[in-house]
Every structure is written in structure tokens, then in C-alpha cells.
Amino acid sequence: MTDTVDTVRNPIAAPGPRTADDAVTAEVVARLIGGITAGPEAETTAVRSPLTGEVHAELPCSTPKDVADAFDRARAAQRAWAARPIRAREAVLLRFHDLLFQHRDDLLDLVQAETGKARSHAFEELGAVAVASRHYGRTAGRYLRTRRRNGVFPVLTHVQEIRHPKGVVGQISPWNYPLELSIGDVLPAFVAGNGVVTKPDTQTALTCLRARELLVEAGLPADLWQIVIGEGPVIGPEVVDRGDYVSFTGSTRTGKEVAQRAAGRLVGASLELGGKNAMLVLRDADLDRAAEGAVRACFSSAGQLCISIERLFVAREIADAFLERFTARVRAMKLGNTLAYGADMGSLVSERQLATVVRHVDEAVKNGAVVLAGGKPRPDLGPFFYEPTVLDGVDEQSAVCGEETFGPVVSVYRFDSEDEAVERANATRYGLNSSVWTKDGGRGRAVAARLQTGTVNVNEGYAPAYASAAAPMGGMKESGVGRRHGSEGILKYTEVQTVATQRLVGFGPAFGMTDEQYAKFLGTSLKALKALRLK
Ligand code: NAD
Numbered sequence: 092m093t094d095t096v097d098t099v100r101n102p103i104a105a106p107g108p109r110t111a112d113d114a115v116t117a118e119v120v121a122r123l124i125g126g127i128t129a130g131p132e133a134e135t136t137a138v139r140s141p142l143t144g145e146v147h148a149e150l151p152c153s154t155p156k157d158v159a160d161a162f163d164r165a166r167a168a169q170r171a172w173a174a175r176p177i178r179a180r181e182a183v184l185l186r187f188h189d190l191l192f193q194h195r196d197d198l199l200d201l202v203q204a205e206t207g208k209a210r211s212h213a214f215e216e217l218g219a220v221a222v223a224s225r226h227y228g229r230t231a232g233r234y235l236r237t238r239r240r241n242g243v244f245p246v247l248t249h250v251q252e253i254r255h256p257k258g259v260v261g262q263i264s265p266w267n268y269p270l271e272l273s274i275g276d277v278l279p280a281f282v283a284g285n286g287v288v289t290k291p292d293t294q295t296a297l298t299c300l301r302a303r304e305l306l307v308e309a310g311l312p313a314d315l316w317q318i319v320i321g322e323g324p325v326i327g328p329e330v331v332d333r334g335d336y337v338s339f340t341g342s343t344r345t346g347k348e349v350a351q352r353a354a355g356r357l358v359g360a361s362l363e364l365g366g367k368n369a370m371l372v373l374r375d376a377d378l379d380r381a382a383e384g385a386v387r388a389c390f391s392s393a394g395q396l397c398i399s400i401e402r403l404f405v406a407r408e409i410a411d412a413f414l415e416r417f418t419a420r421v422r423a424m425k426l427g428n429t430l431a432y433g434a435d436m437g438s439l440v441s442e443r444q445l446a447t448v449v450r451h452v453d454e455a456v457k458n459g460a461v462v463l464a465g466g467k468p469r470p471d472l473g474p475f476f477y478e479p480t481v482l483d484g485v486d487e488q489s490a491v492c493g494e495e496t497f498g499p500v501v502s503v504y505r506f507d508s509e510d511e512a513v514e515r516a517n518a519t520r521y522g523l524n525s526s527v528w529t530k531d532g533g534r535g536r537a538v539a540a541r542l543q544t545g546t547v548n549v550n551e552g553y554a555p556a557y558a559s560a561a562a563p564m565g566g567m568k569e570s571g572v573g574r575r576h577g578s579e580g581i582l583k584y585t586e587v588q589t590v591a592t593q594r595l596v597g598f599g600p601a602f603g604m605t606d607e608q609y610a611k612f613l614g615t616s617l618k619a620l621k622a623l624r625l626k
Pocket of ligand 1: 263264265266267268272290291292293321322323324325326327328340341342343344345346348349362363364365366396397495497523566570571
């Protein structure tokens with residue numbers, strides 16, 4: 092099937108296709124690394140672009156002492172920031188939104204050069220950050236405003252619920268969506284009055300540093316967002332040990348370590364972890380739309396998307412007709428390695444990701460699976476390219492059936508009833524995202540309610556739920572704890588405080604009452620409140 096997968100050559104740029112080297116110049120690297128908190132003697136680490144396999148940056152590594160300094164600086168800046176009116180903090184997010192579009196091209200170049208993904212998939216990240224910055228830029232004041240609550244005694248007890256920032260948030264983020272999962276997740280932390288120390292994945296640190304530059308240009312005090320670089324197991328724990336709250340996105344394995352460490356200090360943590368997401372194509376689905384949607388759902392960012400689909404459950408009656416449409420589209424997908432629109436899919440990020448994909452596919456085939464499309468690495472395009480791959484007849488013991496592949500591989504399973512489809516979709520330790528396809532929206536929502544995942548998309552793969560920043564997004568089961576977006580996505584970065592003011596009479600016998608008379612008086616008062624439906 093190799094001959095059906097093409098390389099897209101940049102149709103726009105002249106004189107030749109722009110490549111990763113054009114985006115990550117020595118000048119850009121020299122400027123961006125100024126945003127890393129690291130001492131002058133710092134050791135450096137080499138970062139390679141997945142598009143070429145060549146080293147494109149040498150980044151200074153932060154030491155544990157640098158991490159401590161980063162928290163001190165962010166803490167000092169945080170006090171003045173939290174004292175600014177909420178409108179002023181919101182305004183920074185709204186200006187940042189506009190800057191994202193003014194600098195769209197260089198941001199997309201960086202994301203592509205660091206991750207190897209197709210430009211349209213890089214744009215998905217920018218779009219998600221743009222939506223979140225507008226959302227919280229317009230609504231933070233409403234989410235965070237001090238609220239009146241009913242006091243125990245009407246009139247006599249005045250109660251307020253007040254939101255305070257946590258302080259300085261420690262953030263650890265992965266490489267797969269470096270723009271969205273670094274800045275997108277901490278915009279609500281900033282607008283709530285916090286400082287942040289971020290440890291991005293070293294592979295994609297330049298994107299995070301560029302986002303920081305733009306946020307500072309939008310008005311964020313420079314010291315408020317500190318960025319530290321280094322090996323996850325070395326400086327990650329330092330970040331967890333110093334944060335007043337921890338925001339972690341990454342694998343379930345690391346997430347459990349982070350959770351235990353945060354628990355030991357009794358600080359809160361949100362954990363956005365792995366998935367093994369299912370798509371259900373019901374008997375009455377529009378097959379062309381479902382096939383088109385499945386391509387988007389399975390192969391965005393070459394499947395290195397926590398919410399992308401790796402298990403495709405199709406009603407037996409329509410399976411052949413659906414697969415004919417789906418595999419034709421997959422075989423026609425274009426792979427590309429240049430910084431331009433036009434490719435349907437880019438590269439995997441690293442040797443490690445490629446090795447997992449090869450291992451999962453080869454083992455499944457050895458156990459009897461049939462390759463309906465793809466199934467091979469493409470070293471002719473770049474060191475880590477792999478074809479978009481569809482497997483049928485996967486043995487349930489194969490790793491690709493139960494483990495997260497995090498690559499461009501989807502397995503097809505047939506079902507005879509909706510009950511069976513729901514049961515099999517739920518038969519995983521993960522619970523991040525799922526997708527249901529049917530012409531009947533009500534039926535789709537009824538099936539959705541039975542799926543144990545934090546988001547369900549009806550007649551799309553993942554984008555509507557993720558992009559709806561007013562609604563929470565996150566995982567059930569081992570896919571995580573806590574949510575991004577919506578009220579959960581901002582209130583988690585706050586401490587809530589109740590302030591109750593007692594008026595006129597105190598909480599104890601008054602006017603010469605004995606304890607017994609006071610107890611009777613309280614009982615009578617509560618009865619009266621009940622009769623008046625005030626309690
Ligand atoms: P990972 O857990 O290996 O690394 C994530 C981050 O944690 C990196 O910055 C890494 O350096 C750091 N880290 C590693 N060891 C650490 C330690 N002991 N203590 C503290 N930090 C440490 O994950 P990955 O391979 O980079 O990312 C892919 C995984 O992330 C996939 O499982 C994917 O599903 C998941 N993910 C989840 C979401 C979500 O929103 N649920 C989003 C994106 C990715």
C-alpha cells in the first residue's frame with residue numbers, strides 16, 4: 092500500500108519547500124532560551140527536529156536550585172499580580188488572543204518543527220488556545236466573583252464565598268500538543284491571580300518559550316511565568332514539591348507518581364492522562380460522514396493525541412460498507428514533511444514513539460491481524476514517519492487492543508448490538524474520550540450517557556467537546572483526576588474561603604436565657620424556618 096501514500100511537496104513557498112531548519116534558526120533559539128530559568132553554568136541538552144532527525148537546538152538545563160529560584164521569583168511577582176483588578180488580568184488574555192493570530196505563522200512553524208505534525212494539526216492547537224483565551228478572558232470575573240450564600244439564620248448571618256488564588260502552580264506538560272498543553276492549561280491559572288512554573292517536555296520547549304514571550308507582550312509580568320528545562324524524573328519532582336497546586340498532563344504511569352508526591356504534601360493536583368478511545372459507528376450512521384470523521388479522529392497529529400480514536404467498533408450489518416469508505420480515504424492520505432498546509436498527516440515525534448507503533452502493529456499481525464491500510468514506517472520521508480494504519484481481526488491479547496499506542500493505528504471490531512458495543516468500549520482501564528455516530532441525535536446521546544469517558548462526541552471524533560471551552564474536559568478512571576475548561580478548569584486554581592458575619596445576636600444564650608431555654612429557642616427557630624421553607 093506504500094504507493095498510495097504520497098509526500099506533499101509545498102505548493103506555495105518559493106524557491107523550495109520550507110523545512111524545520113527555516114523555522115528554528117540559531118537567532119530564534121538564542122532569543123528564546125533567554126526565557127529559561129537556568130544558571131550561567133548550566134549544562135545543555137540537544138534537541139532534534141523529528142522532521143529531519145538533526146539537532147536544531149541546544150537548551151540549558153535547570154538544576155534543582157534553579158527550580159527553587161524560579162518559584163521564588165514567581166511568588167514575588169504573584170502578590171502584585173493577584174492585587175490587580177480582575178478586568179486587568181482578563182485584558183491580558185484578550186490581547187494574547189489577538190497576538191496568537193498576528194504571529195500565527197511563526198507559531199505554526201515552531202510547533203511543526205518540534206513535533207513533526209502536519210500544519211493543519213498544528214493549527215488545531217492554536218485554535219484551542221485562542222478559544223480558551225477568549226473564553227477565560229471574557230468570563231473569569233464571573234467564575235471568580237465573590238458569591239453570597241444563605242447564612243444559617245436569615246438576616247442575622249451574612250455569608251460570602253470568596254475565591255483566592257492558590258499561589259504558584261507547578262505545571263508539567265508533554266510534547267504532543269506543546270502550545271495547547273503548556274499555555275492553554277495555565278491561562279485560567281494566571282487570570283485567577285496565580286504565578287506558574289512550567290516544566291515543558293524538552294523536545295517541545297521552544298514552542299512553550301515562544302508562547303511565554305507573547306503572553307509577556309500581552310501584559311503578563313515577566314517573572315510570573317517561569318520555565319525550567321530538564322529530565323522529567325530529575326526536575327519534575329522538584330516542581331511537584333514546590334507548587335501550591337500541580338497541573339500535570341502526560342502518561343498515566345507518570346501521573347500516578349506525581350499524584351502520590353502531591354498527596355504527600357497535601358496539595359491538590361489535576362492529572363490529564365492517557366486514553367484508549369473508542370468510536371462506535373451505529374447501524375443508522377451516515378457512512379460517508381462517519382468515514383471522513385474517523386480519518387480526522389484517528390490520525391490527527393499522527394495519532395499522538397490523548398483523545399484520538401484507537402478502537403473502532405462498527406455495527407456488523409454496515410461494517411463492510413463503512414470499511415470500504417474508510418480505508419479508501421486512509422490510503423489516499425498524504426504525508427508531508429514541510430512547513431506548509433496540504434499534508435493530511437506528519438511524522439511521529441521520536442524514535443521511542445515509532446518503536447511503540449512498530450511493536451504494536453507487528454505483534455498484532457503476528458497474532459493474525461490483517462492490515463487494511465498502511466502498516467509500514469516511511470524513512471524516505473523522515474526518520475520517524477509511519478503510515479496511517481487500519482488493522483482488522485486483532486486478537487484481544489495483542490497490546491494494540493488494550494494499551495495506548497499513541498500513534499496512527501486504529502483497530503476495527505464488529506458488534507451485534509448496542510449493549511455489546513457499549514460494554515466492549517467500556518472494557519478498558521481508561522476513560523478519556525469516545526465518539527458515537529448515528530443519524531439520530533437522541534439515540535447518540537443515550538448511548539453517550541452509558542460510556543464511561545469524560546467527553547463523548549456525537550457525530551464527530553473529539554473536536555466539539557474539546558473546543559467547547561465552557562464545558563469541562565478530562566478523564567474518568569485511569570485517564571485522570573480533575574478537568575480543564577469550564578468552571579472546573581479555573582476554580583481548581585483557587586482556594587475557596589467562607590466568611591460568615593454574625594449580626595445582632597451571637598451563637599449562645601442571650602437575654603439571660605439558660606442553656607435549656609436557648610436550646611428550645613433554637614429548636615423553635617429552626618421549625619419556623621422550615622415552615623417558611625427557608626431551611
Ligand atoms: P510522560 O508522562 O512520559 O511525560 C509527561 C511530562 O512529565 C514530561 O514533561 C516529562 O518530562 C515529565 N516527567 C517524566 N517523568 C517524570 C517524573 N518522574 N516526575 C515528574 N515529571 C515527569 O508522557 P509523554 O509520553 O510525554 O506524553 C504522552 C502521554 O500523555 C500519553 O499517555 C497521552 O495520552 C498523555 N496525554 C494526555 C492528555 C490529556 O489531556 N489527558 C493530553 C496529552 C497527552
